[in-house]
Amino acid sequence: MAELADAAHAAAEHGAEGQTVQEYITHHLSYLTYGKFPDGQWGLAHTPEEAVSMGFMSIHVDTMGWSVFIGAAFLLFFRYVGLRATSDVPSGIQNFVESIFEFVESQVNSGFNYKNPHVGPLCLTVFVWIILMNMMDLVPVDWLPEIAMAVGGLWGLEHMSFKVVPTTDPNITMGMSISVFFLILYYSVKNKGLGGFLSELAFHPFGKWMLPFNLIIEIPTLFAKPVSLGLRLFGNMYAGELLFLLISGLLGAYQLPAHFVWAVFHLLVVPLQAFVFMMLTIVYLNAAHEPAHGDH
Amino acid sequence: MELILANTVLGVLLVLGMGALGTAIGFGILGGKFLEGSARQPELAPKLQASMFLVAGLIDAVTMIGIGIGMWFTFANPYLGQLAG
Numbered sequence: 290m291a292e293l294a295d296a297a298h299a300a301a302e303h304g305a306e307g308q309t310v311q312e313y314i315t316h317h318l319s320y321l322t323y324g325k326f327p328d329g330q331w332g333l334a335h336t337p338e339e340a341v342s343m344g345f346m347s348i349h350v351d352t353m354g355w356s357v358f359i360g361a362a363f364l365l366f367f368r369y370v371g372l373r374a375t376s377d378v379p380s381g382i383q384n385f386v387e388s389i390f391e392f393v394e395s396q397v398n399s400g401f402n403y404k405n406p407h408v409g410p411l412c413l414t415v416f417v418w419i420i421l422m423n424m425m426d427l428v429p430v431d432w433l434p435e436i437a438m439a440v441g442g443l444w445g446l447e448h449m450s451f452k453v454v455p456t457t458d459p460n461i462t463m464g465m466s467i468s469v470f471f472l473i474l475y476y477s478v479k480n481k482g483l484g485g486f487l488s489e490l491a492f493h494p495f496g497k498w499m500l501p502f503n504l505i506i507e508i509p510t511l512f513a514k515p516v517s518l519g520l521r522l523f524g525n526m527y528a529g530e531l532l533f534l535l536i537s538g539l540l541g542a543y544q545l546p547a548h549f550v551w552a553v554f555h556l557l558v559v560p561l562q563a564f565v566f567m568m569l570t571i572v573y574l575n576a577a578h579e580p581a582h583g584d585h
Numbered sequence: 586m587e588l589i590l591a592n593t594v595l596g597v598l599l600v601l602g603m604g605a606l607g608t609a610i611g612f613g614i615l616g617g618k619f620l621e622g623s624a625r626q627p628e629l630a631p632k633l634q635a636s637m638f639l640v641a642g643l644i645d646a647v648t649m650i651g652i653g654i655g656m657w658f659t660f661a662n663p664y665l666g667q668l669a670g
Contacts, residue, residue, distance in 0.1 A: 311660075314660065315660060315661075318660060341661075517646055517647075517650075520646070520649075520650045520653070521642070521643075521645070521646035521649060521650065523649075523650075523653060524646070524648075524649030524650040524651075524652055524653040525645065525649045527649075527652070527653045527656065528649055528652040528653065528656070531656050561638055561641070561642050562642060564638065564639070564642070565639060565642030565643065568639050
């Protein structure tokens with residue numbers, strides 16, 4: 290297996306072992322970045338330092354590719370099952386999809402008390418997409434990057450980094466949470482009016498004579514929602530992936546039982562984080578649909 | 586440079602340690618309340634369990650953010666970059 294080969298390699302170079310492990314971890318933590326080099330040319334970054342030097346004008350090709358691929362696979366699969374759904378005795382696959390659908394539906398029905406046809410599909414997408422992206426973390430750390438390096442070798446790109454878990458990229462998680470934030474703002478303004486929304490910020494929880502204190506409390510609360518929503522998912526998945534990397538880099542031949550134990554722990558975190566993201570989306574959108582209080 | 590590295594190590598350890606402390610105490614109180622509640626009303630246990638997992642995910646949040654920041658400082662220390670540049 291790839292990890293045993295790497296472990297043997299690292300153990301053999303005992304003199305420079307710290308450096309090897311450091312390089313291994315840094316290699317696995319950097320993205321396949323396509324962007325603008327400091328001298329103005331566009332291309333793939335060859336080292337992590339080059340990737341950092343590209344700054345804002347760069348895109349993480351591996352993350353974008355995997356997230357779009359996983360999202361498309363999920364949508365196509367659910368559509369396939371949905372088109373062939375029968376109200377007769379359901380097949381196994383239809384049962385499976387229906388159980389996921391009913392789970393999300395029960396959560397949305399209990400948490401969201403207003404009429405909006407977009408919330409259900411949004412929460413289903415968020416839940417299943419995040420679960421599928423998180424599950425990429427359970428594939429052993431070296432397998433997919435080694436395949437990518439072998440394929441990239443055809444184009445001379447053997448040393449490119451390749452990260453397969455999109456939710457360890459804060460771009461993806463913050464992208465999702467900022468989209469939810471825009472939905473919160475849009476529905477807040479639509480249901481309360483712009484004046485109602487701003488007066489809720491200004492006049493809650495104290496009266497209008499405490500306006501500065503209200504704003505100091507309400508505005509960070511408002512912005513903490515997308516930041517915490519995105520960073521919670523990112524932090525959990527990044528820590529999980531980093532622990533896999535540390536186990537495979539540092540433990541030599543004893544990594545297989547440790548990998549197994551940590552994977553079992555991680556199996557709890559994977560759907561839990563998707564569930565938490567979905568529940569918070571429901572709760573925030575529910576609060577956004579509440580009509581403004583008339584007595585302020 | 587050694588001073589920056591040494592202090593970074595201490596800082597990362599504090600972030601991880603205090604995060605772990607807070608999370609452990611929070612989970613302990615949460616689990617204890619769940620056990621108490623489900624002992625009082627066993628028929629509510631599934632609903633309580635679902636809510637417990639939700640709150641557990643929320644308690645983990647800032648700790649995980651701290652871990653992410655700690656790992657960033659360990660492997661890509663921005664203060665070293667300032668020294669070099």
